[in-house]
Every structure is written in C-alpha cells, then in structure tokens.
Amino acid sequence: MISTRGRYALRVMLDIAEHDDGNFIPLKDIAARQDISKKYLEIIVKDMVTGGLLNGASGKGGGYKLTRTPDEYSIGEILELMEGTLSPVACLADKDYYCARRDICKTVAMWTEYDKMIHDFFYNRKLSDLLNASTEGGLNWYI
C-alpha cells in the first residue's frame, strides 16, 4: 500500500500547482485546503524540499513553490522519493541485496516483470496529467 507520505506528497504537489501565481504558498493554506494536519505535512514537505521537488522560503511571504513545471515531474519520482522504493520485494529494491536462493528462485522473474510494470506506470505519468484529470475513471468504475 502507498502510505500517507506518498499520497499527501502528491496532493501537496497538485495543490501548489493549482494555486501557483508566482508567489510562495504557505503550508497553512495547503493544509487547510487539503484538510491534513499542518504539523504532519511539515515533515513531509521538508523531505520534498531536500529531495528537490519543492523550494521553501521562510518569513513573511514565504511558503513553498515548485522547482519545475508540472510536466517535468513524473509521478514515479515523487512516490519513490517519499516511499523509499516502489519495488515489491527487497531483492529488487536493493541492488546489493544478497539472496542465497537467487539462482533457484522460481518467483524472481515474476517480481522483476512486476517491478518493471510498476516503474513504467508511474514514471510515464506526469504531474501535469493528474492536474487536468477529472474523477471520471474512478467513479465510473463502480457504477
């Protein structure tokens, strides 16, 4: 499962992109609009600044801003930064992972294929794609 770190990060990115008017956007506003604890978001947004997703500015008129245009962010890099890895198993998440059963493992080929599918799915999808998305797909699914 994708944790709140990844999901909230995505919502923060979308919120900032939507309300971008050139100025820094205070976290207070984002937290209020998204209805997420500001204190918790502080932790998340800090990692997003460190990871190069956002610029932060202190003081009056401060807040957060995207470092690039929305089409220059892949969903994959956002999720991977926040979740640590997108890989389904440890032996693929860490290149140096040692497994004694590697050459007899009957499942590693499947995990590898799965890993690649996930990677492609999220890295081919840009923040700008979500920005213009409606909820159609999600809702119609259950009708």
Next chain:
Amino acid sequence: MISTRGRYALRVMLDIAEHDDGNFIPLKDIAARQDISKKYLEIIVKDMVTGGLLNGASGKGGGYKLTRTPDEYSIGEILELMEGTLSPVACLADKDYYCARRDICKTVAMWTEYDKMIHDFFYNRKLSDLLNASTEGGLNWYI
C-alpha cells in the same frame, strides 16, 4: 511491499506442486527445503487451508496437499488471501470506504487504473506458469 506471508505462501505452493506424488507432504520437509522456520510456516499454511488453497491431514502420513491442479490457481488469489488486499490505497481496497474528497480527488482515477493493472497482472498468472519458470528474466535484468 509483498510481505513474507505472501512470498512464503507462494514458495509453499510451488514446493508442494513440485514434490507432489499423491501423498501428503509434511511441513517439516517443506520448511527444510525452503529454509523457512517451520513454526512460522505453521501460521501461514493454516490460513492457506482455511482459505481453500491446501488440504491438511494430521497424523502419520499426514501433511499438506494442493486442492487443485497448479493451472487452477491464480497467483492473484494466493497473494490476495495472504496479504488481505492487493489494492494500493484504502479507498479501493474496501468498497464501503467513505472518502469526503472522492468527487474532487485528482488521483483516484490513477489509483483505479493502477489497481486494475495489478489485479490483471496477478490473476492472469497461474501457479503452473511459475512452476515451469526459470530464473532467466530475473537474472538477465542485471547483466
């Protein structure tokens, strides 16, 4: 990430399928071959019996046996039974999940598509596919 419950269950299924000679296979043997704690496996195979993946028989000559042929198990049902859900987010895992932001959510369409992709990937893959698999795919990936 797929937990040991799901991964070990898959290995148990494969082990039993490989060593199927019509008799029940004792967990002791499976644990030894797979190099997994027998005590821990007990918990896992118990759920597999309850879930209809395996038959268990007590006493001498007892052990575990598949309830069907390997081509009649999808990987999806095995993983879903052991992991609880394969869905990436709570709002898709539980049909009755209520989310106040559902009709304004810009990400639910993506999660839905992702969910469907995962589901298709694992439900179209049968235990028999893994049984005949080599490690080629996994290893070549890193050469």
Next chain:
DNA sequence: ACAATTACCTATTGACATAGTAGGTAAAAG
C-alpha cells in the same frame, strides 16, 4: 527596532503490523 509570519528542527507518542518463538493439544497410522 520589532512584531508578525513563515519555514525548519528535535523529540516523543500511541497504535498497529511484521516476523517470528514457545509450548501445548488433537488426530491418525503402524
């Protein structure tokens, strides 16, 4: 100078899941 606003920092917490371990009881076969 100073008050307000904002990001940024360290520490702590409760709840839960993961990955087991320990020690027993019930069932079946030889």
Next chain:
DNA sequence: CTTTTACCTACTATGTCAATAGGTAATTGT
C-alpha cells in the same frame, strides 16, 4: 500405544506509520 503429524493459544521483539508538541531561525512589513 508410540510416533508422527497438524492444529491451537499465547507471547514478544522490532519497526513503521501517522501523527503531536514545543521550540528556533529566517524574512518581511511597519
């Protein structure tokens, strides 16, 4: 009636998740 096996309840250590609490530092408007 002993051996072998599944099955059962309980416990535990470790870690992650999802926050909360209470500060300090930086920047701007007045």
